[in-house]
Amino acid sequence: MKRITKNIGLEQGPLANASGPDEHDLNQSNLYAIVDIETTGGQPHQDKITEIAIFIHDGEKVVDKYHTLINPERPIPFFITQLTGIKDDMVQDAPKFYEVAKDIVEFTEGKVFVAHNVRFDYSFIKKEFADLGFTFQRKTLCTVRLSRSLMPGLPSYSLGKLCQSIDIPLSQRHRAIGDAEATAILFDRLIKINRPVVDGNMNMAAEHTTQVLKQEIKTSLLPPAITKEKVDALPMVPGVYYFHNEQGEVIYVGKSINIKKRIIQHFNIDYKSRKSLNFKNSIADITYELMGNELVALLYESAEIKRLKPQYNRQQRRSVFNTGIFSYTDSDGYKRLTFGSIDKAENISMTPIIALSNHYKAKGFLFHKVAKFYLCQKLCDLYKTNGACFDYQVHQCSGACIGKESPEEYNKRVDEAIDSFTYEHNSFVVIGKGREPGERSVVVVEHGTYLGFGFIDDTFSACSLEDFKGAIQRYNDNKDVQQIIRNHMRGKHKEKVLIFE
Known part of the structure; x- marks a missing residue:
């Protein structure tokens, strides 16, 4: 590997005398690239790197280092300058990221990418490389987890x-x-804390440390x-899962048809913002409730978000269908x-017939009804004209827009279209897995109102809607659950539907 070290301002500090590795050292598998970056902000998709430093540790000591300021090709916000001390004039003549990209690739190649809150630094560097059309991928290790x-x-x-707690000098915070x-000093101490001599055998001690680090990398x-x-x-x-903070408070509620797979996806996604990193770092426990199928999981998730109002379900706390x-x-x-925002509906004294997730879907929904029921685009606010x-x-179109078709004839088709918005049946029970x-779920709707859901066993016998009503736990009806049930009933599903008219 080509050695491409830039030592800028590294004359001071306990690692100042670190020497470069020879070719044999660089071919070893237990090399760690300890990385820290400074940026113009906290969001990788829009902010840029202003400084990067890398210390190479061979499992025993720091053996090399790399440091440079980077021109982010944009102004550095004042609050960032206040935090880091990095000003626009300091990076004006610094290399741009693409000019040091090869250095960073070569300096981290074949090494474990180590950082404190590793997802922050790793996500920014991945995004910078992605903008250059290059896939940057390294094994990672977080010194927060290791600590x-x-x-x-x-x-x-x-x-x-x-x-401060363990007396590590930090002069350039x-x-x-x-x-x-x-x-790098923290990492060195951590791996040596966990390196007892096993029966006087240093090789066994080193192997023990290697296994601990391998587990942390995973x-x-x-x-x-x-x-x-x-x-x-x-x-x-299928079920509903809860993320708790260290105080035991629920900070997020989610649902999935595969709880484990969905939670792993949460943890595997790249860091998008400082908020998402804070969210992930706040998770101290995971609990869950089994639901049996997706419909019940969706209904219970909606109810729990409205009941608990978790910190990180802010959008869903209000309404998924706005x-x-x-x-x-x-x-x-x-x-x-x-169509329009439900939050502003009171301004026009109207109650929505149906709720959808956004204006785009609402507009598409109306276009579909216009075509199916031969309605007028102008009278559905889809075509602006005089x-x-x-x-x-x-x-x-039969001409309602210019008075050619009578209101009586046109309104019949509008009523047919509106009827198609609601549940196909007035009262029904959905029986699922x-x-x-030996157990089944039941969801009960009576006279177009969602009553709730529950679970029954195979010995349960019901002759009427009242029998099913006695088997459920009551939940509030609202536009969100109405839309969940409508979407489910209109899609492909395996649940049995009992109709009570």
């Missing part, structure tokens, strides 16, 4: 407070060179307080359909 594992019970595992050097994507054993024990069945289809009669007697709508010009063999 929690080997030094439990400390008051904080942020780099600054951790260094929030500069890549200072933070990377401190992380779990580096997990939140710091979540163990591999906790994730391994998760079920691969755009409505509305109906009103105009001054000429025509029933008109329109004259005839486009469909009239191509003989697909239960949480275990």
Whole structure:
């Protein structure tokens, strides 16, 4: 490997005398690239790197180092300058990322990528390379997780407070060179804390350390307080899951047809923002409730989000379906359909007939109904004009838009369309798969109102809707659950539906 070291301002500090590796050292598998970066902000998809420092550790000591400022090709926000001390004039003549990209590739190649909160640094570097059309992929190891594992019970595992707790010098906080050097010292201490001499055998001690690091590399994507054993024990069945913080509070509720797979996906996705990193690092426990099938899981998730109002379900706490289809009669007697934000519906004194997730879907939904029931695009707010709508010009509209078709004739088809918005049946029960063999789930709707769901066993006998009503737990009806049930009933499903008219 070509050695391409840039030592800028590294004359001071306990690692100042680190020497470069020889060719034999670089071919060893136990090399670690300890990385820290500074950026213009906290979001990899829009912010850029302003500084990078890399310390190479061979499992015994630091053997090489790399550091450079990087021109982000954009102004550095004032609050970032206040935090890091990096100003626009400091990076004006620094290399751009593409000019040091080859250095970073070669310097980290064949090594484990180590950082404190590794997903932050790793996600930024991956995104910078992705913008250049290059896939950057390394094994990762998080010193937050490693510190929690080997030094439990400390008051904080942020780099600054951790260094203060265990007397690691940190003279250039929030500069890549200072933070990377401190992380390198921390890493060195951690692997030596966990390196007891086994029966006087140093080789066995080294092997023990290697196994610990291999385990941490495998779990580096997990939140710091979540163990591999906790994730391994998760079920691969439908249900609702909860993320808790260290105080036991529920901070997120989710659902999946495969709880374990979905939670692993949560942890594997690249870091998108500082908020998403804080969310992941806040997860201290995982619990779940088995639901048996997707419909019941969706209904229970919706109810739990509204009940618990978790911190990181902010959007779903309000409503997943925030755009409505509305109906009103105009001054000429025509029933008109329109779409808009449900939150603003009170301004036009209307209640939505149906709720959808966004304006795009609402508009598509209306276009479908216009075509199916031969309605007028203009009278459905899909074609803005003072004259005839486009469909009239191509003989697909009977002319309600220009008064050619009477309100009575046109409104009949609007009523048919509105009827198709609601449940196909007035009262019905959906019977689905239960949480275990011999059990079934039941979802009850009466007179168009969702009553709730429950579970019955195979010995349950019912002759009427009242029998099923006695087997469920009651939940509130709202536009979200109505839409969940409508979407489910209109899609492909295997559940049995009993109709009570």
